[in-house]
Amino acid sequence: MYFKFGVDSFIWTENFNKEDLWIIPKAKELGFELIDFAIANPYTFPVEAVRDVLDRTGIDCVCTTTLTKETNPISPDRxxxxxxxxxxxxxxxxxxxxxxxxxxxxxxxxxxxLTRKPRTEQEWQWGVECMRRVAEYAMESGNVTICVECVNRFETHFLNIAEDAVRFCKEVGTGNVKVHLDCFHMIREEKSFRGAVETCGKEYLGYIHVNENDRGIPGTGLVPFREFFQAVHDVGYDGPLVIESFDPGFKELAGNCAIWRKLAGSGEELAVKGLANLKAIAAGM
Known part of the structure; x- marks a missing residue:
């Protein structure tokens, strides 16, 4: 069974800038087919320099971003x-x-x-309205699909499970908003890996992070990757599967993600060993 495996820039750096351009050829050298640029700040990301190195290297990319309390679509502050x-x-x-x-x-x-309360209908309306404006802009300006990541209850109270994320996509209603699944979060929130994938189906499954339950080396923990890969294959998903983790030395991310111990000798070791494990699992199916 073939999948297109990629690696997240968070493996090496928490705020990608011009000093990190070497990561792009390194990802290809290590056997990844794609790199996920984690955009910490969209206003300072070195887009032109990145584009030039991507062109020279010949590797595909996707992007992810995390909004902040100052850029929060569900804030009561307009x-x-x-x-x-x-x-x-x-x-x-x-x-x-x-x-x-x-x-x-x-x-x-x-x-x-986190408001320390369940998601409200007002927050839902704000979130849908903001995303619809962005999604319409994405359609007008290019061909980008926005994928909303379900994350665990300690990181958001808004979208934790695939069922809610699919409903969110449907209510935005533009057709270019899909679901981003991440195994680390799924093992905490979903009842079934297959069930979550089937809830999304081919229509709404837009992107996948293949992370282990402890954010350690994929294939060494509790995530049922065989079940997950089979379900992903069965619904016809043909997009990338990307390894993401963080180093405990990262000043902000490690605290936000509660990474208190080293999960491998280095982020690069985690990615390389994880890639080998995941390829072996897929090849054996």
Whole structure:
């Protein structure tokens, strides 16, 4: 069974800038077919330099981003919601420049924004309205699909499971908003890996992160990758599967993601060993 495996820039750096351009050829050298640029700040991301290195290297890319409390589409503050829309439009422009077909991540709410209450109908309306504006811009300006990542309850109260994410996509209603699944979050929130994939189906499954339950080396933990890969194959998903993790030395990300110990000798080791494990699992199916 063949899948297109990729690696996230978070493996090496938490805020990609010009000093990190070497990551692009390194990803290809290590055997990955694609790189996921985690856009920490869409206004400072070195898009032109990245495009030049991508062209020279000959590797495909996608993008992800995480919104903040200052760019939060479900904030009660209208100015913050407007800032969210503008930040997302800028991320879409980056995707257009890089020929990235996907903009994934926590792009529907401020990452880590928790009200300590269940999601409200008002928050849902704000989120749908903001995403619809961004999605319409994406259609007008290029061909980017926005993929909303279901993450665990400790990182958002807004979208935790595939069922809610599919409903969100349907209510945005533009046809270019799909679901971003991540095995790390799925093992905490979903009842079934196959069930979550089938809930999305080919129509709404837009992007996948293949992370282990502890964010360690994929294939060494509790995630049922055989079941997951079979379900992904059965629904006809043909997009990338990307390894993402973080180093405990990262100042901000490690704290936000509660990474308190080393999960491998280095982020690169985690990615390389994970790639070998996942390819072996897929080849044996």
């Amino acid at each position: 100015e913050i919601r407007e800032a969210a829309v503008e930040a997302m439009k800028q991320a879409v422009r980056i995707c257009n420049e890089l020929n990235s077909p996907i903009l994934g991540g926590v792009n529907y709410a401020g990452w880590g924004y």
